[in-house]
Amino acid sequence: MQILVALDESPYCDAVIRMIIDEMKRADITLHLLHIVDPFPTKLAEAKGSEEYPDYAAGRHEEVEDADRLLQRAAARLRDAGFKITSVIREGDPLISILAEAAVSRADLIVLGSHRRTGFKRLFTESLSAAIVRQAPCSVEIVRIPPGKKVA
Secondary structure, eight states: OEEEEEOOSSHHHHHHHHHHHHHSOOTTOEEEEEEEEOSSOHHHHHHBTSSSBSSHHHHHHHHHHHHHHHHHHHHHHHHHTTOEEEEEEEESOHHHHHHHHHHHTTOSEEEEEOOOOOHHHHHHSOOHHHHHHHHOSSEEEEEOOOTTOOOO
16 A cells, blocks of 8 residues: 655644554555645745845755655654655645655555644635545545644
8 A cells, every 4th residue: 555645844744643653554555755845935035134044045955954854753753663664855836746746656545634724714725635635536534633632
């Protein structure tokens, strides 16, 4: 079984990893870890020229290094739990990147966290997880953090 696991820097990353370790059988599963880097991140552009980010290229390089560390930590935890792992960092739109990687990896399942938008954010923006569910070529599992539950 091929499972695409989309990870980001949110608390949902840990929830996704814990769910996989706790609920999935290890035999014959390959996990394809994916992190998507925004091609032009707003917060980095706003910080361009600041003391923290003297130039955009250095900030961009740091962002990719952070993504690599995130995937390395996740891969180590999942390998220790007995899973076969591949990982990749892609640049682009999250929806397009996840769907493309699902096709490339021939995913039988896509796993990602839900950010639970509410109120105006939910009214005016479509959630990534909802778009993935509608457009994915395979099954999708959305990992949620129960309301009121703290995430490590």
